[in-house]
Amino acid sequence: MSRSPSIPDRPHRDIDSDLPDDERLEALRGHYEDLVDVNDQLSEQLDDAEDRRERLREKVDRVERENETLKSSSLYIATVEDVLPDEQVIVKQHGNNQEVLTDVSSRIVDRIEPGDRVAVNDSFAIQTVLDTETDARAQSMEITEKPAVTYADIGGIDEQVREVREAVEQPLTEPEIFNEVGIDPPSGVLLYGPPGTGKTMLAKAVANETDATFIKMAGSELVRKFIGEGSRLVRDLFEMARERQPAIIFIDEIDAIATRRTESKTSGDAEVQRTMMQLLSEMDGFEARGEIRIIAATNRFDMLDRAILRPGRFDRLIEVPEPDRDGREQILSIHTRGMNIANGVDFGALADDTEGYSGAEIESLATEAGMFAIRNERNEVAHQDFADALEKIEEDDSSDVVSSAGYFYQ
Numbered sequence: 345m346s347r348s349p350s351i352p353d354r355p356h357r358d359i360d361s362d363l364p365d366d367e368r369l370e371a372l373r374g375h376y377e378d379l380v381d382v383n384d385q386l387s388e389q390l391d392d393a394e395d396r397r398e399r400l401r402e403k404v405d406r407v408e409r410e411n412e413t414l415k416s417s418s419l420y421i422a423t424v425e426d427v428l429p430d431e432q433v434i435v436k437q438h439g440n441n442q443e444v445l446t447d448v449s450s451r452i453v454d455r456i457e458p459g460d461r462v463a464v465n466d467s468f469a470i471q472t473v474l475d476t477e478t479d480a481r482a483q484s485m486e487i488t489e490k491p492a493v494t495y496a497d498i499g500g501i502d503e504q505v506r507e508v509r510e511a512v513e514q515p516l517t518e519p520e521i522f523n524e525v526g527i528d529p530p531s532g533v534l535l536y537g538p539p540g541t542g543k544t545m546l547a548k549a550v551a552n553e554t555d556a557t558f559i560k561m562a563g564s565e566l567v568r569k570f571i572g573e574g575s576r577l578v579r580d581l582f583e584m585a586r587e588r589q590p591a592i593i594f595i596d597e598i599d600a601i602a603t604r605r606t607e608s609k610t611s612g613d614a615e616v617q618r619t620m621m622q623l624l625s626e627m628d629g630f631e632a633r634g635e636i637r638i639i640a641a642t643n644r645f646d647m648l649d650r651a652i653l654r655p656g657r658f659d660r661l662i663e664v665p666e667p668d669r670d671g672r673e674q675i676l677s678i679h680t681r682g683m684n685i686a687n688g689v690d691f692g693a694l695a696d697d698t699e700g701y702s703g704a705e706i707e708s709l710a711t712e713a714g715m716f717a718i719r720n721e722r723n724e725v726a727h728q729d730f731a732d733a734l735e736k737i738e739e740d741d742s743s744d745v746v747s748s749a750g751y752f753y754q
């Protein structure tokens with residue numbers, strides 16, 4: 345915080361009236377110069393104070409405007425269609441596609457152009473221009489033409505791989521089988537289980553196998569601040585999939601938008617609810633035998649709203665558990681495939697020692713073992729490196745238990 349400058353002392357001189365005229369004149373001149381000096385200092389301080397006041401006034405104005413925006417109830421998202429003369433614009437509200445002609449303040453009019461996304465209040469007055477950072481569409485989807493993951497990269501969950509292939513891959517590669525038998529394939533597949541067990545890998549591997557575009561969105565991305573934005577993102581997601589089909593839509597952390605309804609009726613909850621309804625209606629609307637498959641994943645199966653599990657929605661549930669001993673051994677060999685492993689590394693023993701480890705944790709174990717080899721200036725990774733890595737991981741995690749305790753997936 346800047347301190348106020350100190351006020352100069354008032355100049356003071358005792359001038360003896362008995363002094364000869366020329367000396368008195370000299371003394372008065374000196375006093376006059378002191379006064380001019382102090383006067384200059386005071387005017388400078390006054391100028392500074394005025395500047396500061398101006399800046400503070402601007403700040404207060406800004407804060408008041410922001411406060412006003414926050415106080416006015418929820419904001420809606422709209423796109424600017426046209427900017428007209430006389431500070432008027434046409435905006436189209438997301439959600440209902442209503443087009444409105446609205447006045448806009450001069451503060452905002454210079455900052456907008458057609459195509460911009462804006463937040464409007466109940467009376468359609470533009471409150472904020474959403475910058476590209478707020479423009480979630482660009483950043484919230486991860487799109488991969490053909491992910492590099494294959495089924496051979498996934499260990500310990502063969503049964504789950506088989507189920508996913510049947511529920512997602514076959515409808516894409518052999519749709520005629522479903523036509524012949526006369527049944528619809530599952531609409532959506534829900535993978536549930538603790539973190540780091542290969543759910544995302546499974547979805548990517550199907551996309552790889554079927555030459556489908558992989559489009560991932562995290563449920564947390566769909567929980568948006570502005571009304572209409574979450575449902576718009578859901579629409580964008582399906583639109584993107586239609587443009588790029590065949591496509592696999594993967595919604596991670598689906599629990600973020602599909603948690604069981606609570607008693608509270610805040611506008612935030614209502615918005616999450618709307619986003620979920622949009623997802624369900626998109627799912628209801630798409631062709632079950634078409635070229636778009638949808639997979640969702642969660643670590644919190646217990647919290648899910650059962651509405652999303654009804655037939656025609658996520659009607660194939662696949663649990664992806666932590667790997668068992670053989671699974672851990674398989675995952676270890678997968679993640680050490682590219683490593684220079686010394687003779688004598690006992691994967692069986694390591695699998696015994698890693699009870700409760702997820703696939704992701706086994707992957708870190710292999711990397712950590714490699715780090716020990718480098719630290720010891722070897723280019724071969726020995727069993728002792730794995731043992732040291734295990735010890736380090738156990739130490740690091742001693743406060744934060746490695747097992748899935750605390751994750752409720754059933």
Ligand SMILES: Nc1ncnc2c1ncn2[C@@H]1O[C@H](COP(=O)(O)OP(=O)(O)OP(=O)(O)O)[C@@H](O)[C@H]1O
Nearest residue numbers: 497498499539540541542543544545675703704707
């Ligand atoms: N079964 C597995 N086989 C081989 N590697 C695995 C397996 N499970 C996890 N991994 C490794 O862990 C990483 C993370 O796995 P993935 O992202 O698929 O987990 P997830 O189940 O989707 O986790 P989350 O629930 O946290 O999103 C993978 O990139 C892979 O290297």
